[in-house]
Amino acid sequence: MSEWRGISVFIEQDNGELERASLEILTRASELGKKFNEEVLGILLGHELDNLIREVSRYGADKLVVVEHPDLRHYNSDAYTETMAYIINKYRPRYLLLPATRNSRDLAGRLAVKFRTCLSAHVIMVDIDEKDRKLVTAVPGFGGNIVATVVCTNGKPEMATVSPGTYEARPSDKEAVVIKESVPEDIIKSRRIELIEKKVSPMPDLSRAEKVVVAGLGTGGDLELVKEFANLIGAAVGVTRPLADMGIVPRDYQIGTTGVSLRAKTVFVFGASGAPHFIYGIRDCGTIVAVNTDREAPIFENCDYCIVADLFDILKALIKELRGEVHA
Amino acid sequence: MLKNIIVTMKVTPKPEEIRFDPVTKTVDRSKATNEINPADKNALELALQLKERYGGKVILLSMGPPFWDQFLKMGIAMGADDAVLISDRALGGSDAFVTSKVLAAAIKKIGDYSLIITGEESEDGSTGQVPPGIAEWLGLPVVTYVSQVVDVAGDSIIVRRTIKGGYEVVKVKMPAVLSVELGVNTPRFPDFERLQWAQSEFKLTVWGIKDLGLTENEVGFKGSLTAVTELRELRPRERMRQFIEGSPEEIAKELVKRLGLK
Ligand SMILES: Cc1cc2nc3c(=O)[nH]c(=O)nc-3n(C[C@H](O)[C@H](O)[C@H](O)COP(=O)(O)OP(=O)(O)OC[C@H]3O[C@@H](n4cnc5c(N)ncnc54)[C@H](O)[C@@H]3O)c2cc1C
Numbered sequence: 001m002s003e004w005r006g007i008s009v010f011i012e013q014d015n016g017e018l019e020r021a022s023l024e025i026l027t028r029a030s031e032l033g034k035k036f037n038e039e040v041l042g043i044l045l046g047h048e049l050d051n052l053i054r055e056v057s058r059y060g061a062d063k064l065v066v067v068e069h070p071d072l073r074h075y076n077s078d079a080y081t082e083t084m085a086y087i088i089n090k091y092r093p094r095y096l097l098l099p100a101t102r103n104s105r106d107l108a109g110r111l112a113v114k115f116r117t118c119l120s121a122h123v124i125m126v127d128i129d130e131k132d133r134k135l136v137t138a139v140p141g142f143g144g145n146i147v148a149t150v151v152c153t154n155g156k157p158e159m160a161t162v163s164p165g166t167y168e169a170r171p172s173d174k175e176a177v178v179i180k181e182s183v184p185e186d187i188i189k190s191r192r193i194e195l196i197e198k199k200v201s202p203m204p205d206l207s208r209a210e211k212v213v214v215a216g217l218g219t220g221g222d223l224e225l226v227k228e229f230a231n232l233i234g235a236a237v238g239v240t241r242p243l244a245d246m247g248i249v250p251r252d253y254q255i256g257t258t259g260v261s262l263r264a265k266t267v268f269v270f271g272a273s274g275a276p277h278f279i280y281g282i283r284d285c286g287t288i289v290a291v292n293t294d295r296e297a298p299i300f301e302n303c304d305y306c307i308v309a310d311l312f313d314i315l316k317a318l319i320k321e322l323r324g325e326v327h328a
Numbered sequence: 329m330l331k332n333i334i335v336t337m338k339v340t341p342k343p344e345e346i347r348f349d350p351v352t353k354t355v356d357r358s359k360a361t362n363e364i365n366p367a368d369k370n371a372l373e374l375a376l377q378l379k380e381r382y383g384g385k386v387i388l389l390s391m392g393p394p395f396w397d398q399f400l401k402m403g404i405a406m407g408a409d410d411a412v413l414i415s416d417r418a419l420g421g422s423d424a425f426v427t428s429k430v431l432a433a434a435i436k437k438i439g440d441y442s443l444i445i446t447g448e449e450s451e452d453g454s455t456g457q458v459p460p461g462i463a464e465w466l467g468l469p470v471v472t473y474v475s476q477v478v479d480v481a482g483d484s485i486i487v488r489r490t491i492k493g494g495y496e497v498v499k500v501k502m503p504a505v506l507s508v509e510l511g512v513n514t515p516r517f518p519d520f521e522r523l524q525w526a527q528s529e530f531k532l533t534v535w536g537i538k539d540l541g542l543t544e545n546e547v548g549f550k551g552s553l554t555a556v557t558e559l560r561e562l563r564p565r566e567r568m569r570q571f572i573e574g575s576p577e578e579i580a581k582e583l584v585k586r587l588g589l590k
Contacts, residue, residue: 014491074496077460078469102491106472109460113428118553121424121455140562142452143343146355149558192469192501196486200494233589245511251490257454258510266587276343283564289583298344304568305586307579317580322589 004156006039007032008093010084011056011064012104013046014075015198020205021099021164023059028126028167029097030060030174036128041065041093042176045083047073057176059169064176065091071188074198075103078191081110086183088115093157095135097126100161108161117155122163135160144257144280165207165261203252204236211235212264214255214282217242218271218292218311223249225315226270232322238262240272255281270311274299330384330480330502332441333375335408336431336458337390338365339399340451348561355559364399367447369515371508374477375445376407376516382480385409387438391419391430394534401526405518411532412438418537421549424453428461430547433540435466443485444505448473459507470505471498475512 007029012019033040042061047070057064098104100122112119125138135158139148152158213230215223230237244254256278265286279302290303291311300306341360375386388403388411400411414434449456463470478486486499572582
């Protein structure tokens, strides 16, 4: 058997929709590839992927391995795991990086056991050790308060899922060589899971928004004024976990460890207490304004402007102030 | 009619009460309140609802120190039928790879199962790797991030799963592993009388690794494939923390000015 070589990146797509975090990871992999002289391999599964192939091949991979099959159009845990296992056995990459999204975490968890190999979860840093070339990652735990440096001690490929937004996606002038692979039919057909229905709507990419207005449980789920204010200042709207739990908005709008991490320049937080799981999602933001009736709320330890007041009063006044300026 | 429904359960310290000692570089959990991992409560609630509709026996399964028995008894008081605790000194330092292996071995030993139901992830480690790991060890299919059970039809179960921007409905052959999304239901309160019974009379099963046919080398630090080399605190960066006082109108004016919102 040949040696395990190269850095591979799982390029996630679902029904033709590319997961942008894959490109971020690919960009990081190409930096590491240059530094350690390792070939970078993108692995893309799906169906009718021409447009995606063109886009993905500009992000620094040396090779882009593509498997196209009608049954791979939608993510299927069984079909994807078996197909990936086949490709890994064929190409034997030393490292395998995947986005830390629902589908890729599902896939990674199965592959790690299948290959009896190490897996670091939702890492916020990925590197290779200069001396022994082991995969080194930073893994946040305990609500994001504590970060562990985790190394792979055994198994190949050395795996990690990387949190979306950790690295920046940058196109490169290198273009990947596209290799179309086909896998034996029975690998894809032996699945035990069937898709019956799927409903998705396009989501704003909150991690890239410049301004975000966050509604906490203090709003009671009434987002009317929050949305009006957000509109006026050209901001996106996000929520804390309880509002997503209540089903008021889809989970994709949730900020925090189990949601999105923001990079915004300006963030307004209305009626959130400031739990560590939430604060984690706004840690890298510019200016943070918080409005809360409770002077002791922990959010006030983690913001720049603290306003002790009823959030609806402040929202009404802000809207009036902004409208007033327009008509003046 | 369902057979055994095995619910995995972990006990986690509340994250806001964890302290980090910068000198010894260790995590101090001793002052933190322990609780049943929130997502595991949602998993148990889903399992109990399934039992009410389709029968079966709900069995809790946990891997942890002996004092976790009190939390398993809370689960019994919520309505679970039985509980198994895997407790062994050799298990200290187990990563997700080992944890999924040990839980899978215990699930095999319990046997006769239709479903393994887990929380989507734990509050402390939150890797989310254990559910798909268990599935792979057992050669079972897995559906992660389940928000709802639609129906049980013959040897299959139909569930709704959260995905980016929405949901999908999938049909999966049982036995299967389901991981349940945090917050998808309201876990019931423990029944007071049942709790008293659980605390005085109920005997939970405790197994060590030998009972599972595992050796010391396969578990704990030795069996793990990842190692933590350093811990540090990720302090959110220092913020200005400036209070702005006044009437709502004055505050609004001030904010608009300072942030250049016009
Ligand atoms: C495993 C796990 C993962 C989690 N992940 C996340 C995550 O990703 N994101 C997340 O947000 N949470 C997450 N949580 C939940 C988190 O721990 C908190 O429970 C949650 O963030 C609290 O949301 P909140 O601040 O909106 O609500 P609360 O804590 O209830 O706070 C509401 C606040 O509103 C204030 N208020 C009430 N009325 C008004 C008013 N009229 N005007 C002004 N202020 C008012 C109150 O004083 C209070 O401070 C997670 C929890 C677990 C267990």
